[in-house]
Amino acid sequence: MKNLLNEFPLLAVPENGKRLVYLDNGATTQRPFAVLNAVEEYYKKNNANPHRGVYDLAMRATDAHEGARAVVAGFLNAEPDEIIFTQNTSEGLNLVAYSYGLEFLKAGDEIALSVAEHHSNLVPWQRVAKATGAKLVYLYPGADGRLTKEEISAKIGPNTKVVAVAQVSNVLGLAVPIAEIVRRAHEMGAVVVLDCAQSTPHMQVDVKALDVDFAAFSGHKLYAPMGVGALYGKKELLEKMPPFLSGGDMIASVHEQSTTYAPVPRKFEAGTRNVGGEVGLAAAIQWLTALGWDEIEAHEQALMQHALAGFAKLPYITVYGDAAPQGRYGVISFNVEGVHPHDVATILDADGVAVRAGHHCAQPLMEYLGINACCRASFAVYNTIADVDQLLESVQKVRGCMGFGDQ
Amino acid sequence: MKNLLNEFPLLAVPENGKRLVYLDNGATTQRPFAVLNAVEEYYKKNNANPHRGVYDLAMRATDAHEGARAVVAGFLNAEPDEIIFTQNTSEGLNLVAYSYGLEFLKAGDEIALSVAEHHSNLVPWQRVAKATGAKLVYLYPGADGRLTKEEISAKIGPNTKVVAVAQVSNVLGLAVPIAEIVRRAHEMGAVVVLDCAQSTPHMQVDVKALDVDFAAFSGHKLYAPMGVGALYGKKELLEKMPPFLSGGDMIASVHEQSTTYAPVPRKFEAGTRNVGGEVGLAAAIQWLTALGWDEIEAHEQALMQHALAGFAKLPYITVYGDAAPQGRYGVISFNVEGVHPHDVATILDADGVAVRAGHHCAQPLMEYLGINACCRASFAVYNTIADVDQLLESVQKVRGCMGFGDQ
């Protein structure tokens, strides 16, 4: 992979004489000039409220909006009218929970989800369960952090109506056996809601090949601006779901006491859309995919391997989930023995290495792992082997700084 | 008012040799360099996921996020923890409808709203009414488009639990007698949900002085980027409301089967926020208010007066709502006799004048006015008297172009 850092203004410029080693990409990535410029260009040349004007500028804005939708559809191998623009993954998952979950689930039904789910794919389902009387059933990964076939068969059964699962866990970094899950879920008549927040940045996601029913992701984890994401849904499902947010632009006609709704996807897009953000998302997708998936995966695998190999040499480091790099995408969570992860992150930060510490919005997984928190180093396509070396070097200072004698 | 056009890249540069006369500001405004630069600066220097990291960059992002909240709070004269960031007005109004309406309304209750409401402050309440058995009661303006004291007393009564009303109608452009409405609503024990989408760009809105219970607006109508808006709610109301969107960042703690929520306002902010957009919103507010409200109102009044006086001379033009400029903010809706508004807009567009034509997301008002659609010229602080002159000149070509003999 060619060095991309110069394309990222925030990373290209050193701060206090030091280049930032940004390893919190699982939380949000930085944006390349290609994306920043596309957004600026939109606001400087084509900005108007799409779908709302017959004048030429409004048509250009509509083209920007629908053009971005086509790019997102291509990215996921979906049809444009199966793509709903959202503000982030969380909104997409809430939309499914409200419009599908609240509508089609009832007492006795089961919602199966992994204990590793991000709160955004968990709390909405808790609320659906509470409102409908459905039951939450958890799938637990084995000691290596991977879901087994047995667990999938055991937990997804005839009462399961929804399987909500992240393609890649934001803590373990491991891909779930999604083909297996979809097969079982569909056999049992359940729909699969795939949280792609952590997979879309690292692998090609083909919703048709996966045959998932819904898939949500965020632009900001994918080199795009904040405030834009997308939800994919199979058209026949979207069509039978009631709208979620309502208001301008999602209606066919409104009378004082009744309303009919626009066809999908507009039925689910209330109010003025974030067209600037959508243009940025399309630019980010084009920028990323132009690098080539094979190249991206090879580069990120190399980073993973180097980091995991380095950590393996430090006896006071625990890495969560199978430490083999296979099927691991962009994320390594770890703890330093005897040192709280916040203190680790503070000490690394003093060295210019930004990692995240905390529960990573996955408290049930923390409980399951028997920890309160951990550190997470998460990688993007612009990270380099030198970044990993700096991480490894800084990690080795931590215990000394905290008064342990082994350093 | 000094000429501001040079601060707006989209408006400063002529297209096909002609400067665009952009008069669809009620749909969305253009963005000044001050806003575009602030957003760019954020992405180039301070971008990270706020609230999620202990490293320095994440703190800067958190400061950007909370700093923007403080600016919005100051703008509305609210407390920062009464400000919820949203993607637009529609989301804010939906939040109130779902979290307040669905929770606290029941059969027999009444929701009072003006027939002039934008669909975003109407369809959500239709849905609440349908779900709870509450009744929608409409206030109708008089022939001059203004709500009377009598109508307010007649329609807001002891059963009224929610009064949902736009401070300024996006079609009529007239401010409602909000003091009167709030007094009556509170006497009757109802909460007031104020849609400020069309008021915040044109007048100082002080939620404390108005004593409204909720207020929503969009950044994109206020010179800020798309994809960001805010909802104000009185703290004691926000506290007793259940969350709306759920997921990351809005929780206190999550267990497999139960969740406790963060304090307001974070309880209502699920998932990664649009910090870049929030920074842009804060910059837009600072840019706008630095011009001075007296100056802004005087300038926009002058535009209104000039346009209304010009229209009054054209016998084939109907202006909707009291044609006196007093209490009119930024919006003039009109029709040209015998010509459909879409055709009017197309003909004006050929002259480089962008106005909107259609139902303006206010179909019940169209029905009430006995029309299917109308044209709307809506003004921003950067419009000039020359823009109005061009509008008046182009409007006079319309009937000739459509084959009417009077031209």
Next chain:
Amino acid sequence: MGINDLYNQIIVENSRSPHHRHAVGGATISLEGVNPSCGDDITLQLRVKDGIVQEAGFTGEGCAISQASTSLMIDLIEGKTVEEANQLAGLFFGMIKGEVTGEDELDALGDAVALQGVSHMPSRVKCAVLAWHTLQDALGEQA
């Protein structure tokens, strides 16, 4: 293309005095077509018998382009078979999308070629095609 070309005589004539603006006696199908973004709203009525569109008419409101388009469409389809009517709709979409441009090919559209200019005005395409989409939906339901 210039605005005056678009709003040329045929359109203005058609829209100001649409000779098909009436309900259809004994209509076998009646369908509403709406452009939510602009408020165009027409109800198309057809009397189809033995696979032939015997009579058609419309009511409702809309811009000059949608009204002219509806009127021109009705001119064209009365007396045609359902299949022919569908084919004409397809041809009309082709013209408006700018995919079919040959004079000969468009010949079958008769006076409706007056609307060809709309293919350069993306914002008005919806107005031009509303009636034709409604026709296709109506014929689909009929079948």
Next chain:
Amino acid sequence: MGINDLYNQIIVENSRSPHHRHAVGGATISLEGVNPSCGDDITLQLRVKDGIVQEAGFTGEGCAISQASTSLMIDLIEGKTVEEANQLAGLFFGMIKGEVTGEDELDALGDAVALQGVSHMPSRVKCAVLAWHTLQDALGEQA
């Protein structure tokens, strides 16, 4: 300020062997304090009698800063009146916000001044103040 200054002896000592990490017999109040963003989670137990904090202790998990802060706080408040304890909390917040900086003024905080450095680390302020906020909430409920 340097990292090694922050994690100085007192903090490390306090966090690695916090002498107040235990339940309190006959506790009159027990309150959980949580930092949702980081997962710090302490439960503070107090035995308050006749307006005096007779004994305090805590359980739970957290970073060195939150643990040290809790331990240092308990050192300080045992034997104090509820009012004094509240005042000390106010003084501590002042120090961490960087609003109170005078050595004399901070004297009353005893060893807890070791945490003054956190006032320059905004990302760790929450860790330092968790115990003290929990204390105030607990005393408020007690009253």
